[in-house]
Amino acid sequence: xxxxxxxxxxxxxxxxxxxxxxxxxxxxxxxxxxxxxxxxxxxxxxxxxxxxxxxxxxxxxxxxxxxxxxxxxxxxxxxxxxxxxxxxxxxxxxxxxxxxxxxxxxxxxxxxxxx
Amino acid sequence: xxxxxxxxxxxxxxxxxxxxxxxxxxxxxxxxxxxxxxxxxxxxxxxxxxxxxxxxxxxxxxxxxxxxxxxxxxxxxxxxxxxxxxxxxxxxxxxxxxxxxxxxxxxxxxx
Numbered sequence: 001x002x003x004x005x006x007x008x009x010x011x012x013x014x015x016x017x018x019x020x021x022x023x024x025x026x027x028x029x030x031x032x033x034x035x036x037x038x039x040x041x042x043x044x045x046x047x048x049x050x051x052x053x054x055x056x057x058x059x060x061x062x063x064x065x066x067x068x069x070x071x072x073x074x075x076x077x078x079x080x081x082x083x084x085x086x087x088x089x090x091x092x093x094x095x096x097x098x099x100x101x102x103x104x105x106x107x108x109x110x111x112x113x114x115x
Numbered sequence: 116x117x118x119x120x121x122x123x124x125x126x127x128x129x130x131x132x133x134x135x136x137x138x139x140x141x142x143x144x145x146x147x148x149x150x151x152x153x154x155x156x157x158x159x160x161x162x163x164x165x166x167x168x169x170x171x172x173x174x175x176x177x178x179x180x181x182x183x184x185x186x187x188x189x190x191x192x193x194x195x196x197x198x199x200x201x202x203x204x205x206x207x208x209x210x211x212x213x214x215x216x217x218x219x220x221x222x223x224x225x226x
Contacts, residue, residue: 043216104210106152106162109159
C-alpha cells in the first residue's frame with residue numbers, strides 16, 4: 001500500500017465540465033503539493049500547503065482551485081479547462097520538519113485528458 | 116531561484132553495468148538539498164536518494180550513490196549493477212524554497 005493515494009487515476013473531461021482530483025496521504029505529513037507534468041516539460045509545482053494553509057501558488061490559472069481541508073487530504077477542483085491542461089497531475093507530501101531536507105513522497109498521479 | 120539541469124535526455128546501459136546520470140544545479144542558498152527520483156512508466160515518482168549541501172560524505176542507498184561535487188555544483192546519480200527494472204525516467208530535484216525538477220533522463224537497460 002502506497003503512502004500517498006490519488007483518485008481517479010485517469011480522467012477524461014470536456015472543457016465545460018467540473019471535476020475534482022483527490023489526494024490522501026497516510027504518512028502523518030504536514031505539507032502537501034500539487035504538481036503538473038506535461039510531456040517534454042519539467043515537473044511544474046502548482047500549489048503547496050503547510051498545515052492546511054496555502055504557502056505557494058505558482059501563477060496557476062484560476063480554473064485550478066485547490067482545497068486542503070486537513071493535513072491528510074488535498075483536492076484540486078477543475079473547471080472550464082483547456083486542452084493544454086491535459087497532463088499527469090501528481091500529488092506529494094512531506095514532513096516539513098527540515099525544509100531543506102524534506103523528501104517528498106508522491107502519489108501515482110492522475111492522467112487528465114481535456115477534450 | 117533554483118535551477119536544475121539534466122543534459123542527457125536518454126541513456127542506455129547494459130544490464131549489470133554501472134551508469135551515471137548527470138545533474139547540475141544553480142542556487143544562491145547556502146543550505147539546500149538535492150534529490151533523485153525514479154519515474155517508471157506507471158507514473159509514480161519514487162524517491163531514491165538525498166544529499167544535503169553540508170553533508171560531508173556522498174549519499175548512498177543500496178545500488179544508488181550520489182557523486183556530489185559542491186564546487187562544481189553537480190550531483191550525479193550513479194546506479195551500479197543495472198537491472199532491467201531500472202529502466203525509467205530519472206529526475207534530479209532541489210527543494211526549498213520554491214524548488215525545481217530537472218527535465219529528466221530516460222534510462223533504458225539493455226539485456
